[in-house]
Every structure is written in C-alpha cells, then in structure tokens.
Amino acid sequence: MVALLSVCGLSSFFIVADERQGRDAIASGAALPTAVPRDIGSREADPEPLSAAEVFPGEQLAIDPAQPPYLVLRTAASKDCRGAAAGRVAQLLDELGCSQVVRGTLRSSDGRYLVTAGVFNLSDVEGAEWAREKIKPMVEAEQGRFDGLLAGRGTEAIALSSAQVGWHVRGHYLVYCVIARADRRPIMDGDQRVGQILTDLLETHLRGSVIEKRATAPVSGS
Template sequence: MLTDWGFRPEQQRLMVIIATVVGVLAAGVGLVTVAGSIGEYAPERQASAAVLGPDTTLPEVFRGWKSPKLFDPLTDRAKDGKPLTEKEVFGQSELAVSKKLKLKLVDKRLDADCSAALWGESLLEQVSDAECTQAARGLYASSDGRYIGQYTLLNLKDGQSAADLVETLKTLYRGGWTRPLGSTKAAFPPGGHSEAGGYALGHYVGLVWLGRADGAEPTPKDDFVSLMLALRGAEKAVYRRVVTITGPAS
C-alpha cells in the first residue's frame, strides 16, 4: 500500500519504525490508565479500621515469631484446661526495664468474649475459628512518663491456630488488631508511631504493643527492645503453666 502511495523503501521502513514506537507508547499509556483505575493494593482487612473511627491507633511495625519448643506441652488446650485469671497474668504491678525505669500497670481486663478485645472482621473470624475463649489485656505506662505499652494474651484451642494467627498478622495486622484499653493515666496517641510483636506460645498468642507517649518515632535513645522484653513479663503465667504440666525438672 505504501508503495502504491509513492513512498520509497527507506521511507517505508522509517514509517514502520515510527508506527511501532507510537503503538508501544499507546499501550504503555493504556496500561498506566488501567493500573490507575485499579488503585494501590490494600488488604481487604484494611477497611475494617473504620470500626474504631478516623482516629484508629495502629502499630506501624509488626514482627511475628513461632512458638519455641519450650511451649510444646501447651500445644493442646485440652491438657491446659484451667482458664486464665487476671491475677495470674497481671499479678505484677510493675515490670522492670532497668534499675531506674519501670513499666507500671495502669489498667487490666480479662474478657471471655475475644471480640471485646479485638477488631477487624477477618481477625474476629479467625479467632472465632480458633475457639478463642479469653483475651487478657494489660495497659502500662513507664515510670518516666515517656512510654506506653499494652500486652494482650489470647487463649486459643491449639498450637496450630496460634501459629496461623501470628503468621496472618505479619501481613494483615493493619486491618485487624487489639483494642487499646482506655485510661486517664495512659493512652496511645491517635496517629502516633507505635510498634508491635506477636508470639505464639503453645496454644496462646501474646501481642506486645509499644509506643512513645507523645506519639513520636523512637530515637537511638529509645530502647524499644528492652521495653518490649519487659512488657513480655506477663508471659510468666504461660511459663508457669508449662511447669505445671511437665514438672519443675523441665
């Protein structure tokens, strides 16, 4: 056709090259348009944040860990049927971080209905399937007024359910999380920076949540590692249950 129109061979080759480039560019624009219409990927559970309203407080960082072999005796709740108590989990009013710094318990609560302590449709569905029977929460404020932390302990049916929950939270925690206890003595600042960790402990799951009281991101002077380790002092209750089953020699 191009020959019939009077174009020389070299002109024809040039026109083919130009048409090819234009076609590639057009396809690229179309792809960008389609991608833009799809939007950014966000887990379905992200929408559940609306449960707590526009000032929802969430950790910006989450890390999860599998259950150590130490807790193998607690893999099956049938062998650990005695319910948790507030005194058992939050019997200590203070948790030591260092010689000068302590975390002081300012509020605590034990719910038989786990949906009272958690939010997020998919998270609630998962803990329901895991037959969650208890959710213990303790709220802490540091003795220097600089930090706030919350420890949550969930009582699930078995170790596999606990492991699955921690694994799920690694990627979808921002669409379902633990509800912060309300206290005049301490509160997570809405929109502030906070960090969290999830630990499978046999058929239990421990959730550690920590932030600065002013909501700012931590600096090199803020030892979040030591603070989180101290906050896990509530897990002593789980260790004691291992000893109850295996005996002190273990």
Template sequence: MLYGTPPRYEHPAARGSLALFVRGIGGMDTGQHRPLSRTRPRRQRRRSPRGPERTAQFLVRGLAALILIGLVAMSAFFVFGGERRHDAAAATDPRAGQLASRTVDNAPLTVEEVFPDSREVRPPAARPYRITLTHTDADCRTATTGQLGALLTVHGCSQVVRAGMTAPFDGYEVTAGLFNLADEAGAGVVDDRLRELVETGDGGFATLPAARTVPDTLPTSQVGWRTSGHYLLYCVINRSDGKLVSSDDPVAERITRDLVDSYLVSTVLGRRASP
C-alpha cells in the first residue's frame, strides 16, 4: 500500500492527525510497505549572465544611449541651424527691412500700383481674374465688419486698397486687397487676433460690392489672409449662388494662393520692396 504525504500548506494539527491515521493503517498491512519520504522542490538558482552575454548587454545599452544622444543632437542642429539660416537670409536680403514700417516705406499705396490693369488681375502661372470694381479709402473701417476696424485703427492703419473680382472658376466671386498699417509689429498683433474674430463672427472683411446678407444667417464666405511687413493682405471668397464655401474647398485654396500669395505678396509688394 502506498503512503502519501499531506500538502505542505495544510494546518500543522491537521497534518499530525492524518499522519497518525496513516500509520495506524500501516500497522495492519502484512506486506512490505515503502517508507514515507518527504521531498522539497529544488530552488532554481538564477544564474548570472556569462561573460559574452554580459558584454552583449552592455553593448546594446551603449548603442541605444548613443542613438538617443544622436537624435537629440540632430534635433538641436536643425532648430538652431534653421534660425541661423533665417537670420542670415534676413541680413543678406537687400529688401530686408524695407517693408518693416511706414517710416522706411512711406509712399502711400494707390489703386494704379496695386491694380495697374483696371480690367483684370494676372497672378503668376494662373488665369486672369476679371475686375468688377476697385476702391481705396483712408478709413480702413469701410472695408471691415465688426471689431476688426477698431483693431486696425489702434495699430495705425492709414489706408485700404481693394478690388472686387470674378474668379476664373465657375461661380466664384472674390474681394481682395491690402491694409497699410504702421509697422510690422502691429500687423503681427492684428494677425494673432484676426482668427478669433473671424471664427466667432465678431469681425472680418467686407466684400466689394457689399454682400446682401439676410440677418441672423450663418456666413457662407471663406476668408484667407496673411501679413507681410507692415501690410495685411486678404481675400474673401463667395459663391454667386449663395452656397457655402467650405474651409476645405480646393477652389478657395487655389484662389487664396493666386491672389494673396502670388499676386499681392510676390508681385505687388515685391515691386515695392525692390531697390
């Protein structure tokens, strides 16, 4: 008859009574019996890595540290290198600073300068935009809505030159122009505030001719703008059928590039800043 040992996690009293019971039964057995044996599980020793394994671990850790250091150094190089290149370009550009303020760029804008052809605007590498109306005013508020006019006045806006146009895309009408502010710093402040005003509906740009809107209706136009020197350049894009011009409208993006970036910045202000 086989003898068993109780589990090691049982209470000591229970283990003792069971052992007595087993021994009592063993006394009546006439055959040979096996002696009780208690075995304990062997504890496995954690072996330390051998020499080559330890060396490999050190190499892997060292390589990871070198990669991390390299990435940090590379990031710092691009950041500071980009700033140095920007500063160097500003220092070597013969037009740098010529549009920084009206102190150095003191000649007023004219309709003839901004729109020399009264019939159309020809942005570089784009089809012409037909001009329907031009306007200039010393009161910048006439070309704005809401709080934008007061913001421009605070920062020394002296004039606005703009035009209403028909885009070379079916059903799109545009108003585009530029505001002449006192200095580049003021233009930057207006730029920072403008997005909030447009998104909340508290301020924006007026169309030319003035849009016929129904009170308490949501705006259907798309607005694009940027600053260059002490100028704020913009365009307002509408659909002739009154439909919404969405923020991701590819035609509206193309119109903004054509009129604001390519024409007003590169052509008009490029000529003004040329020595």
C-alpha cells in the first residue's frame, strides 16, 4: 500500500508540475502546441475518405514559394484502385483492401515533365508497408505498374511504359508518382530534375503536407 501511495503521489506531482509549467508558459507568452498526433494507422481509426480537393486544392501547386509552381492539369478520385495500376500491382492493392485512389496529373513549370501523383487508401499500416516492399520486384520484373492519368492532348507521354515511378507510405496510405518527359524521350539515369520532382511531390507535398494534416488534430482552445 505504501508503494502504491508513493507512486500515486509522484504521479500527482507530475500532473501539478505540468499544469504549473503550462500556466508559466502562458504567462511568459511562450507558444503552446496547436496540434497533437492523430492515429492514421488504419482506416478504422481514420475513416474519412480523401477528396481530390484535399490532395490538390488548386490549379497550381507551389512547393517552394521561391520556385515556380507545378500546374495541375487534371484530378480524379475513384473507389476503383485497379484503375490506377496494372498487373500484379493492381492485384496486390485489391488484396490489401484499397478503398480509393486520389490522383492528379501535373506539368512541371518548365513544361518538360509530366507527373501523375496520387494516394492509395489502404486498410492499415501493415498493408501499406507490405505493398511498399512487394511492389519493387513487381515493377522491376515488368509484372505490374502504376498507371499515369491522361489529362488531354499533349499528355500522352504519361501513359508510356518509359515513365519512371516512385512510391512511399505513411500510416495506411501509399503515395506514388509516375514521371515522364513531355517529349516522350526516355528519362536518363541520374536526371536531377526527376529526383527533385520525387522530393517535391512524394515527400514534401503528399507525405509532408496532405498526410501530415491527417496525422495531426488541432488542440481545443489553442
């Protein structure tokens, strides 16, 4: 009983100390957290479907205010995940309970590259991680792929097999990019612009902005 009371007393001290620190922070004008982590480990915990406006909120997508924006040519949201992939990749996504795909086709500011970027909404983080690992050998063996989204005349290159792809995960979401040169020429190894596009759209926009907003919740009264 003594040990239990001691533990309770210690816990109470931490709570009181935390409250006092919070009051001191307010008094000193220090910024308090405006958001807290939110569970996106499964669709059960994060049930609200994505929307095209959530992933691509305008006709332009600015990643760096100091750089020209990407032009958003077309967006689409569908419950048919197999319509955005082919072969064994499409089959895998179906097996993992993919409920929707939201994607858009963009053009780089210099007009040289076309990009289809999107998000697959899978059942849980385990399935998303499994897909991340299993898709690579399928793509390398030409047994499946992600499909580009045509956006009218002049975007045919995004549907060619010479396009390059990249993908990543966060929570129960699988994000991906399909990149092609607008002139239909193959992308050369070491193309630094392609590396920048992957960083811009996969890491900064899809994972670091769109999914980041899903992974946090505002603090009440902040």
